[in-house]
Amino acid sequence: MKGTKAESPTAAFERTPAGADSRQYVLRLYVAGLTPRSTRAVANIRDICENHLNGRYDLRVVDIYQQPALAQAEQIVAVPTLIRKLPPPLRRIIGDLSDLERTLIGLDLKP
Amino acid sequence: MKSKTRERTSRTPRRTRALTKASTGIRGLDELTGGGLPRGRPTLLCGTAGCGKTLLAMEFIVHGALESGEPGVFMAFEENATELATNFASLGYDLDALIARKLLVIDFVHIDRTETEEAGAYDLEGLFIRLGHAIDSIGAKRVVLDTIETLFSGLSNIEILRDELRRLFRWLKTKGVTAVVTGERGETSLTRFGLEEYVADCVILLDHRVDGQLATRRLRIVKYRGSSHGTDEYPFLIDDGGISITPVSASGLQYKVSAGRVSSGVPDLDAMMEGEGYYRGSSVLLSGTAGTGKTSLAAHFAFATAARRERCLWIAFEESSSQITRNMRSIGIDLEPAVRQGFLRFHPVRPTICGLETHLARIHGLVEQFGPRVVIIDPVTNLSAVGRDAEVKTMLTRLIDYFMAQGITALFTSLTPGGTPLEATEVGVSSLMDTWLLLREVQNGAERNRFLHLVKSRGMAHSNQMREFLLTDRGVQLRDVYVGPSGLLLAGGARASLEAVEKAQTVVRGQEAELKVRQLERKRQAMEAQIAVLRAEFDLEESESAKTIGQDEVRARILAADNLRLNRLRRKPNVSAAATTPKPKRGGSP
Numbered sequence: 001m002k003g004t005k006a007e008s009p010t011a012a013f014e015r016t017p018a019g020a021d022s023r024q025y026v027l028r029l030y031v032a033g034l035t036p037r038s039t040r041a042v043a044n045i046r047d048i049c050e051n052h053l054n055g056r057y058d059l060r061v062v063d064i065y066q067q068p069a070l071a072q073a074e075q076i077v078a079v080p081t082l083i084r085k086l087p088p089p090l091r092r093i094i095g096d097l098s099d100l101e102r103t104l105i106g107l108d109l110k111p
Numbered sequence: 112m113k114s115k116t117r118e119r120t121s122r123t124p125r126r127t128r129a130l131t132k133a134s135t136g137i138r139g140l141d142e143l144t145g146g147g148l149p150r151g152r153p154t155l156l157c158g159t160a161g162c163g164k165t166l167l168a169m170e171f172i173v174h175g176a177l178e179s180g181e182p183g184v185f186m187a188f189e190e191n192a193t194e195l196a197t198n199f200a201s202l203g204y205d206l207d208a209l210i211a212r213k214l215l216v217i218d219f220v221h222i223d224r225t226e227t228e229e230a231g232a233y234d235l236e237g238l239f240i241r242l243g244h245a246i247d248s249i250g251a252k253r254v255v256l257d258t259i260e261t262l263f264s265g266l267s268n269i270e271i272l273r274d275e276l277r278r279l280f281r282w283l284k285t286k287g288v289t290a291v292v293t294g295e296r297g298e299t300s301l302t303r304f305g306l307e308e309y310v311a312d313c314v315i316l317l318d319h320r321v322d323g324q325l326a327t328r329r330l331r332i333v334k335y336r337g338s339s340h341g342t343d344e345y346p347f348l349i350d351d352g353g354i355s356i357t358p359v360s361a362s363g364l365q366y367k368v369s370a371g372r373v374s375s376g377v378p379d380l381d382a383m384m385e386g387e388g389y390y391r392g393s394s395v396l397l398s399g400t401a402g403t404g405k406t407s408l409a410a411h412f413a414f415a416t417a418a419r420r421e422r423c424l425w426i427a428f429e430e431s432s433s434q435i436t437r438n439m440r441s442i443g444i445d446l447e448p449a450v451r452q453g454f455l456r457f458h459p460v461r462p463t464i465c466g467l468e469t470h471l472a473r474i475h476g477l478v479e480q481f482g483p484r485v486v487i488i489d490p491v492t493n494l495s496a497v498g499r500d501a502e503v504k505t506m507l508t509r510l511i512d513y514f515m516a517q518g519i520t521a522l523f524t525s526l527t528p529g530g531t532p533l534e535a536t537e538v539g540v541s542s543l544m545d546t547w548l549l550l551r552e553v554q555n556g557a558e559r560n561r562f563l564h565l566v567k568s569r570g571m572a573h574s575n576q577m578r579e580f581l582l583t584d585r586g587v588q589l590r591d592v593y594v595g596p597s598g599l600l601l602a603g604g605a606r607a608s609l610e611a612v613e614k615a616q617t618v619v620r621g622q623e624a625e626l627k628v629r630q631l632e633r634k635r636q637a638m639e640a641q642i643a644v645l646r647a648e649f650d651l652e653e654s655e656s657a658k659t660i661g662q663d664e665v666r667a668r669i670l671a672a673d674n675l676r677l678n679r680l681r682r683k684p685n686v687s688a689a690a691t692t693p694k695p696k697r698g699g700s701p
Contacts, residue, residue: 032236041231064237068244075221076237078266092223094266095231106228 025049025057025107026086032079033065037096041080044097052109082106130337133181133253133289136174137167138479139356143332143341148313153280153290155310157302158317163328163349164293166202167317168255169195170353171291173204176214181252181289184216184245188261191219202353216245222265229267235275239282246286254283258293260304280309301333312336318344327466330356346468348476357472357509373419373485373520376411379589380548383565383574389546390570391484392518394511396541398525399550403561404582405524406430408548409487410439410446411587412522416485417449424483425457426474428493432457443585456481467498467506474510478517486514491523491540507540545569550580558604563589579606 029045031038042061049057064071064079074083084091084107093106104110132146141147148154148171158164172183187195195217196206209215218241246254259276266272283290292310294302301307307314314333319326329344347356372387381388389395397405409425416423427435435457436446449455458477462470478486488510494503507523514521525540541547547566552559561580565573578589593606 030237032234032240037232037234044231064240068240071237071241071244072218076241077220077222077262078233078235079237080233081237090226092227093230094227095229095233098231100230102228102230106230 023056023087025053025084027057027059028074028083028085029059029061030064030071030074030076030079030081030083031061033063038063038080040098041082041096044100044103045082048097048100048103048107048109052104052107084108132338133175134179135167135171136178137170137354137356139345139347140167140330140354143330143345143356144313144335145338145340148289148291149335149337150289151284151287152312153283153292153310154313154315155292155294155302155306156315156317157294157296157306159296159319162317162319163347163354164317165190165257166349167354168257168291168293169199169204172215172253172255173199173206173209175253175289176209182214182216182249183253183255184218184242184249184251184288185255185257186218186220186242186245186259187257188220188259189257191221192217202351213249216249216251218242218245220261222262224265227265233268233271235262235272235279238275239279243286246288252288254286254288254290256290256292258295260294260302260306263304276306277309317347322466327468329468346466346472348469348472350473350476352476355472355476357468357475357513369518374415375408376413376415377408377587377589379578380408380563380587383576383578383589384546384568385571385573387571389520389568391520392515393520393545393569394514394543395520395522395546395548396525396544397522397548397550398527398541400527400552403550403552404580404587405526405550406435406489407439407442407444407582407587408550409489409522409524410435410442410444412485413455413487414444414446414449417446417452417454420454421484422453422482423449423455423485423487424477424481425455425487425489426477427457427459427489428462429490431459441584442582442587456483462493462496465497467494467502470494470497471506471510475513478513478519483519485520485522487522487524489524490526492526504540504543508543511543541566556604562592 027045027049029041031041045059049059062070064076070076074081078094080094080096082093082097082103084093091106091108093103097103101110131150132144132148133150134141134147135144156164156168169185172185175181175183185195190198192206192210199206206215206217210217220238220241242254245251259279262272262276263269280290280292292306294304294306296316297303297305301314301316311334313335316331316333318329318331320329321327328347328349330347331344332340332342345356347354369391371391372389373391374381374388375384397408399405413423413425425432425435430438432450436450439446446455450457456477460470460473465473474486474488491507494506498506511521523540523544544567546568549564549566551562551564553562554560561582563578563580565575567573577592579592581588581590590606593609
């Protein structure tokens with residue numbers, strides 16, 4: 001009983017980052033105005049999406065200056081903040097995403 | 112004149128530049144700070160967990176919104192809006208209603224470290240935007256950040272955080288909002304993350320100390336740039352009315368005293384004080400050993416106060432209100448109508464239920480709420496169960512100061528434990544009191560009798576006589592002290608028996624006098640009878656004498672006539688003999 005049932009989720013978990021992932025990624029990048037840091041973050045996430053999420057992503061960049069109410073609703077404190085809304089669980093990556101390694105780990109794209 | 116006006120006009124702009132203050136609406140805190148927190152500047156509120164930071168901050172916002180017309184933003188880092196609303200509903204604050212009326216915005220800032228990854232440079236512009244948006248949405252004048260230090264546990268880049276916090280406080284100033292920033296007390300610094308570095312205008316420290324199992328909250332203003340402020344630690348109280356602070360040591364000795372008098376409720380006692388009783392607004396100490404009638408005298412005073420249709424607050428540290436009313440009925444004082452009509456309020460409380468400071472704060476609260484003209488504290492000595500003597504004395508000094516400032520006549524009873532010198536009040540408060548009544552018991556044979564002595568009464572010619580103190584079914588009565596033949600004070604049974612003896616003696620003495628009068632009368636009658644007899648005898652004698660006198664006179668006249676005749680016959684030879692023989696001695700010197 002223990003054997004068969006315990007093995008399959010583990011196997012699924014291990015398969016996921018290996019590239020066999022077909023899930024849709026919903027990403028939101030919250031920036032505050034067009035600062036160099038914002039631009040850098042936008043460029044970085046675009047690169048990542050193209051390199052790792054070939055067509056399986058929905059990325060939107062939100063300027064919280066334009067939509068300040070969203071900052072409260074989405075619990076934005078630090079900017080830039082990238083939120084992975086899907087797949088669950090919800091993940092947040094703050095910073096300009098120049099640390100590629102940590103960004104990929106944060107997005108569960110790298111073990 | 113001209114120079115004066117010029118002076119005034121030149122001073123005016125300087126005055127407008129002076130620091131203005133935003134009222135906190137918290138009882139006591141505005142007095143301490145001279146009007147409130149520095150307007151348009153951030154104030155740091157630090158203290159240990161559970162000392163009331165959030166409550167004070169929220170009261171600042173709520174009072175500002177309701178009383179000063181200044182909407183506020185409460186940025187909460189630890190509790191969400193629902194939790195806050197629930198917590199403050201118990202204090203009677205309807206936060207949801209304030210939010211609906213656009214007087215309040217609560218923004219819950221939450222950083223979950225487990226779902227957050229840091230990848231590269233960032234800043235806290237998100238926080239600024241949220242705060243700015245909240246402020247602008249309701250035109251907020253007040254902001255609370257409670258507690259922003261939570262960011263330090265949510266974000267790992269301390270350097271960025273510090274830079275951003277510094278920027279935040281500068282930004283708050285430019286926004287012109289009066290801000291309260293709370294911070295947890297650190298081991299060696301005021302706050303764990305050194306927030307005091309950024310908030311330099313006003314720092315308030317809250318403390319929650321446990322001393323002998325009793326916790327007392329205290330508040331201290333560590334600094335207040337550009338303003339004078341109280342520097343001591345002030346106790347504060349959190350009850351169902353929120354926070355209240357008692358800045359009593361600020362009151363000083365500058366109150367106006369009253370020349371009015373209030374009756375003690377015992378006419379005999381009033382008679383000892385120029386017939387008028389205590390001074391209004393004075394403090395009266397009633398000390399004595401157990402069972403000397405302190406509470407009874409206090410009850411008289413309470414009764415008299417209610418009879419004047421003035422309010423009396425009775426803080427009972429020993430008995431419940433029903434106990435007091437029942438016991439006082441036995442000496443003919445019915446306090447119940449006064450309670451029913453709202454002139455007398457009992458506040459029975461165990462002294463050990465809270466610390467001295469809390470007691471003080473509670474009494475303040477009660478006085479403010481009830482507005483009494485007379486306060487009775489019975490007995491004040493029970494407070495020494497919760498504090499050292501010096502502390503109790505300080506507390507009482509502040510209490511007396513407070514009562515005097517309010518023009519309240521205060522009566523404190525003080526229990527002198529048996530075996531100590533009678534005039535040593537347990538907490539050494541007698542010097543603070545205006546009037547000191549000493550009740551003592553004196554053993555006399557097989558009974559104990561009570562005596563009352565007016566030890567002092569400032570500002571009046573009071574009696575120095577000791578009085579016997581009687582508890583009758585018509586209340587307290589004072590009797591002149593009976594000094595027995597041996598010079599001893601006599602009271603109670605001894606006095607009664609002596610009085611009886613004396614009474615008997617007067618009866619006897621009366622009887623004796625009557626007897627004497629009667630005897631005298633008899634004597635007089637006897638004497639008069641004798642006189643009558645004597646007079647009769649005398650009359651008889653007189654008449655007899657007159658008879659003999661008459662005969663004698665006749666005889667004498669005849670005899671005289673005979674002598675004359677004889678003399679005439681003898682004259683001549685007698686005269687010649689005298690002329691022929693002169694005296695030889697007289698003409699001796701030729």
